[in-house]
Structure formats: structure tokens, C-alpha cells
Amino acid sequence: MTSLTLKGVTVNFPFVPYECQKDYMSKVIECLQEKANGVLESPTGTGKTLCLLCATLAWRERFKDTISARKITERLKGEEMFANTPLSSWGTAATDGDTPTYYTDVPKIIYASRTHSQLAQVIKELKNTSYKPKVCVLGSREQLCINPEVMKQQSNHLKVHSCRAKVSTRSCVYYNNVEEKSTDKELVNSVLDVEDLVKFGNKQRVCPYYLSRSLKQQADIVFTPYNYLLDPKSRRAHNIELNGAVVIFDEAHNVEKTCEESTSFDLTPYDVASAITAVDRLLAEQAKEASHGDTVSDFNMESLNSGLKLELATIAKIKQILLDLETVIDSYDVPNEVGITKPG
Known part of the structure; x- marks a missing residue:
């Protein structure tokens, strides 16, 4: 040293x-x-x-x-x-x-890299130094959830939905242990990456995802992938406060591409066709309710536990928009494999 x-x-x-x-x-x-x-x-x-x-x-x-x-x-x-x-x-x-000067508290360090595997390398480097700051690494449920019922859901959207439903009813045993375990000395005094956090979660039967959010409050240095910072929705979701913080972008030549990706999306003919099928299913459900003498004019999507109510006219409007979109996409001569790129 x-x-x-x-x-x-x-x-x-x-x-x-x-x-x-x-x-x-x-x-x-x-x-x-x-x-x-x-x-x-x-x-x-x-x-x-x-x-x-x-x-x-x-x-x-x-x-x-x-x-x-x-x-x-x-x-x-x-x-x-x-x-x-x-x-x-x-x-x-x-x-x-x-x-x-305006500083009254010690600034938090936010260290961003492109991927979690790159962050794991950075955390490995940190372990080789004499510095032992309080550390937090942010990840998604995809990487950090250990509840088998949530993880067996097919899409990321359904995993998020299932997790939130369990958290709100306190029916996830791992989430219920977060408050007690977030002060655990082994956890607070260790420098853990995503893999270490999951191991700790499995060993202590505690949710690594909510644990990482809890650790963020006390952390001196927060490790995060770029998109959590650059995408405003992700930043809000993870409650990342940039004011007065020191922000480090490692391998910053990748930032431009990440910004492009966070404000772009791919739209395939399959996506539009799937959406139209989903809307047709809603209309069929509505027709079934009407044929059973139900006079309610909106469709309550209780099957998704979302409490979202859609009026029949709204569903019909959505279908029309999707059909128009499909027509526009079909009018383009799209080269196979490559696709075409349009400005925002």
C-alpha cells in the first residue's frame, strides 16, 4: 500500500x-x-x-x-x-x-457503468483498496428477486406486477424481513455486488431487491448501470437524487448509445398484431358480460388486479388506433432483418 x-x-x-x-x-x-x-x-x-x-x-x-x-x-x-x-x-x-460553501453534507458518489458485469469488476477492484465505504449496488427485480412465485412469471411486466401485489399485502416472506435485516452487520460492513447480495438474500431469507433500495439511503457510494441514471423513468423509480452528488460515468464513450437506446423503441408488425389480439379479447369479454345481462358499461380488469377500468368506447378507440398503425407500417417497404429507422 x-x-x-x-x-x-x-x-x-x-x-x-x-x-x-x-x-x-x-x-x-x-x-x-x-x-x-x-x-x-x-x-x-x-x-x-x-x-x-x-x-x-x-x-x-x-x-x-x-x-x-x-x-x-x-x-x-x-x-x-x-x-x-x-x-x-x-x-x-x-x-x-x-x-x-453550499456543501453541508458529504456528497454521495454515484458510479455508473454500462452493465452489471462491468460493475462487478469495479466492485472487485474496490475490494483490493484500503477504502471500506458503505456500498449499494442497484439492480432490477430480474437480477435481485428470489421469490420463486414472482420469478416464474413470464414477462418482466408480470414480475413487477406480482411483486407489487405481494408487497402491498405483505405476503412475500422475503420482503417482510427487509426492515430487520437491513441493519445486519455482515451486510452493512461488506462490499457486495449483485451476486453477493443474492447469496446474502438466499442465506438470510430476505429480499435483495428491496434490501438494495434500503442500503442506498446510507450508502457512501452507489453503483448503478447507466440507464438507471439516463432514463428519467428509471431514475424516478429507483429514487436516485443527483443534486449535490458526485456522478462518475466509467467507460463514458458508451453513454451516447445508451441515451439513444433509452429514448428509442423497436416496433415490429408482431407487436401491433399481438396488441390487436389483446384488445379483441377485451371486447369479447365485454360482449360476454353484456350477453349475461350485465349492464355495466365498462370492463373491470380484475383478472390483472390492477383496478383499471376501461370504457367500451375507449377500447374501441384503442383498436382503431392500432389498426391505423398497422396500415401505416404495412405501407412501408421494410427490408427484411434490417428494418427502418425513423426520427422521434
């Missing part, structure tokens, strides 16, 4: 760093101290991930110390804690000279 000082911040590095690694970490710290955006690149094999983690966590520790010093000084009513060390010498992390 090597200890070095960069921009007034002491960084612990697992081995003696190369010059390019020192330069890289200095730039990371400079961005953090200046509250500035930075685009950094370094050749393959120069340990960018390790540099990012060590520099950011070292700055965060320094920042925490600065805030503690500020609070102690306030309690001492202006007297210096150490006579020969004025507060400004702690650096500009939480003070501009001797004036406090």
Missing part, C-alpha cells in the same frame, strides 16, 4: 502508482475540488477504475474531515481547534478560504 499526497489530499493506492496514474488522480481530485465536469481518458491497462475509486474516495474522506473540523470550530465559537492550523488550510472542499 502506497500513500501519496495529490492536490492536498492523501490517497492510499494498492501499489506504487505510475506517473500517468498520478496525473489521472490529480485531475479527478481537481474536478471534485472545483465542482467541475471532467472528461478523462487514459490508455487501456493503466488502471483507470482503480484511480477513479481511490482518488474519489480519498477526496470524500478528506471532505468529511473538513466538515467535521468546520463543525468543531463552530462549537468552539470561532476559536481555532489547532492554533497553528487555520481552517482554510484544510482545503477548499467545504470552505472557500474561510467561507463555507
